[in-house]
Amino acid sequence: MDAYEKIKCSRKAGRPTSKDYIDAIFTNFTELHGDRRFGDDHAILGGVAWLRDMPVTVIGIEKGHSLNERMYRNFGCVLPEGYRKALRLMKEAEKFRRPVVCFVDTQGASCGHDAEKRGEGQSIAENLYELMTLKTPIVTVMAGEGGSGGALALAIADRVWMLENAYYSVISPESCASILFKDPSRVSEAAENLHLFADDLKELGIVEKVVAEAAEFTPEQTKKMTEGMAAELYLTLKKLLKKSPAKLTADRYEKYRKIGRYEEIGIKNV
Amino acid sequence: MSEKYTLPETVTCEKCKGQVSGKDMAENMYICPLCGKYNKLPARQRIASVTDSESFKEFWSGASTDDPLRFPGYGEKLDKSKKASGENEGVVCGTAKIGGNTCCIFVMEPKFMMGSMGSVVGDKLAALFEYATRRRLPVVGYAASGGARMQEGMVSLMQMAKVSGAVKLHSDAGLFYTVCLTDPTTGGVTASFAMLGDMIIAEPEALIGFAGKRVIEQVTGEKLPEGFQSAEFKLENGFLDAIVKREDQRKFMSDMLSLHSAAQRRRR
Numbered sequence: 010m011d012a013y014e015k016i017k018c019s020r021k022a023g024r025p026t027s028k029d030y031i032d033a034i035f036t037n038f039t040e041l042h043g044d045r046r047f048g049d050d051h052a053i054l055g056g057v058a059w060l061r062d063m064p065v066t067v068i069g070i071e072k073g074h075s076l077n078e079r080m081y082r083n084f085g086c087v088l089p090e091g092y093r094k095a096l097r098l099m100k101e102a103e104k105f106r107r108p109v110v111c112f113v114d115t116q117g118a119s120c121g122h123d124a125e126k127r128g129e130g131q132s133i134a135e136n137l138y139e140l141m142t143l144k145t146p147i148v149t150v151m152a153g154e155g156g157s158g159g160a161l162a163l164a165i166a167d168r169v170w171m172l173e174n175a176y177y178s179v180i181s182p183e184s185c186a187s188i189l190f191k192d193p194s195r196v197s198e199a200a201e202n203l204h205l206f207a208d209d210l211k212e213l214g215i216v217e218k219v220v221a222e223a224a225e226f227t228p229e230q231t232k233k234m235t236e237g238m239a240a241e242l243y244l245t246l247k248k249l250l251k252k253s254p255a256k257l258t259a260d261r262y263e264k265y266r267k268i269g270r271y272e273e274i275g276i277k278n279v
Numbered sequence: 280m281s282e283k284y285t286l287p288e289t290v291t292c293e294k295c296k297g298q299v300s301g302k303d304m305a306e307n308m309y310i311c312p313l314c315g316k317y318n319k320l321p322a323r324q325r326i327a328s329v330t331d332s333e334s335f336k337e338f339w340s341g342a343s344t345d346d347p348l349r350f351p352g353y354g355e356k357l358d359k360s361k362k363a364s365g366e367n368e369g370v371v372c373g374t375a376k377i378g379g380n381t382c383c384i385f386v387m388e389p390k391f392m393m394g395s396m397g398s399v400v401g402d403k404l405a406a407l408f409e410y411a412t413r414r415r416l417p418v419v420g421y422a423a424s425g426g427a428r429m430q431e432g433m434v435s436l437m438q439m440a441k442v443s444g445a446v447k448l449h450s451d452a453g454l455f456y457t458v459c460l461t462d463p464t465t466g467g468v469t470a471s472f473a474m475l476g477d478m479i480i481a482e483p484e485a486l487i488g489f490a491g492k493r494v495i496e497q498v499t500g501e502k503l504p505e506g507f508q509s510a511e512f513k514l515e516n517g518f519l520d521a522i523v524k525r526e527d528q529r530k531f532m533s534d535m536l537s538l539h540s541a542a543q544r545r546r547r
Contacts, residue, residue, distance in 0.1 A: 121501050124490070125488055125489060125490075125507060126512075127516070128474075128517075130489040133470040133471075133489075134469070134472070134473070135474070137440050137470075138444075138446060138475055141440070141443060141444035141447050142447055157467070158436070158439060158466070158470040161439060161440060165444075177433060178433065179429060179431075179432050179433055189429060202348065203348070204433065205432065205433065210433060266405060268438075268441060269402055269431070269434045269435075269438060269441070270402055271398070273341065274342050274402045274403055278338075279338045279410060
């Protein structure tokens with residue numbers, strides 16, 4: 010597959026959405042609605058559930074499958090109230106030291122008059138700020154599209170896992186091709202140069218684990234994959250729960266602190 | 280002011296296109312004497328306009344990006360930006376006094392690749408907040424940015440996380456951070472440290488937003504009302520503490536720093 014075919018694969022109809030992962034990996038999922046401020050954003054699906062014997066908070070950006078579902082979910086484009094709902098649920102998880110698992114699949118945060126009016130930038134900023142010191146483990150799975158700040162708002166995590174054909178990028182390869190290369194047809198080249206796939210991002214220290222995908226998402230293949238994810242998720246969260254909250258958040262900060270770090274910039278050199 | 284900054288002979292006003300001498304523009308804080316437009320203020324001029332004279336001490340002025348993704352065409356763009364702005368990167372950081380109050384200060388340089396945030400901008404900002412936390416200093420910032428720097432891909436997106444984290448640790452230490460949003464403040468900068476000040480002010484009519492107007496119209500087909508991403512719109516909707524004129528900002532910063540340092544003394 011060339012880079013653009015892989016991008017198309019990340020968006021393909023029939024690819025599991027966050028809801029599919031939640032249904033397959035957890036039991037007794039109870040959905041919880043609303044941001045307690047303004048409304049309930051259907052692009053965010055959040056609630057509490059069990060992972061074997063472990064209570065967890067689960068939050069996903071949901072695109073839906075059918076056209077009706079997709080419209081109901083605003084095509085997975087989250088509004089400020091969606092990010093605020095996610096943060097509210099994570100704060101509740103922190104209170105009870107319950108781990109948080111996020112699934113990200115979005116072309117990007119919602120944009121438009123309503124998003125600006127209600128503070129899209131502010132809501133994303135607040136999530137980055139609060140999640141960095143959230144005193145409970147966070148694991149985020151980049152499941153399909155990882156569109157820029159809209160994806161990052163749920164991806165300040167102790168572990169970021171990424172599916173093999175998912176992408177995670179500062180800008181869509183299409184926009185990059187038209188803005189930087191002034192040629193929309195050079196999208197594959199743009200995708201390659203952005204280093205937006207799991208293997209590259211693992212090398213850059215942005216992603217910890219690449220989840221292999223089968224060629225087709227048949228029910229059997231999907232079941233096999235999600236069973237593997239459930240088992241590993243359980244072990245990972247158990248391990249993270251053993252860290253003290255201070256150590257957990259210090260390690261989380263250090264992980265992001267290291268990305269794009271320069272020897273000459275630092276307290277020593279002032 | 281740094282010796283590397285040279286005043287241009289003439290400046291063309293961004294709005295009325297009038298030719299104004301560099302000296303007149305500088306004396307008028309880059310507010311066009313012909314039409315009143317707030318022209319983009321070069322970072323060094325900004326520092327001179329808000330800090331006590333001779334008080335600014337710069338950190339990490341030589342740092343320059345290592346082009347982490349070896350992105351095609353990036354090197355040439357950097358060279359051009361360095362020439363156009365006289366800076367090595369998109370933010371100037373250091374310590375200064377404002378009305379006698381010692382603080383850390385950062386000012387983004389709009390002429391350096393539109394003040395976009397790459398790894399050096401992110402690293403300098405994170406290190407500045409860490410320094411401020413260590414020395415128990417407040418931070419005063421000036422945002423001006425087109426957002427994340429595309430040519431650094433995900434490394435640039437991660438700077439949003441890194442800087443927001445550094446701001447959080449500074450805040451958790453009980454320290455004060457105020458930021459002024461100037462034209463334009465958009466994208467990944469709006470979605471991170473620009474919106475995280477204890478106090479957030481803006482310049483009149485500054486463009487402040489998340490997604491660009493053109494992008495929104497393309498994606499949604501929505502026709503957008505005039506001025507919907509202006510500072511005035513953001514104030515009306517509750518995202519700014521105040522709009523402060525350029526000539527009043529030194530006093531605003533100085534007053535707020537004094538007020539917070541008085542509170543800080545009480546806490547001890």
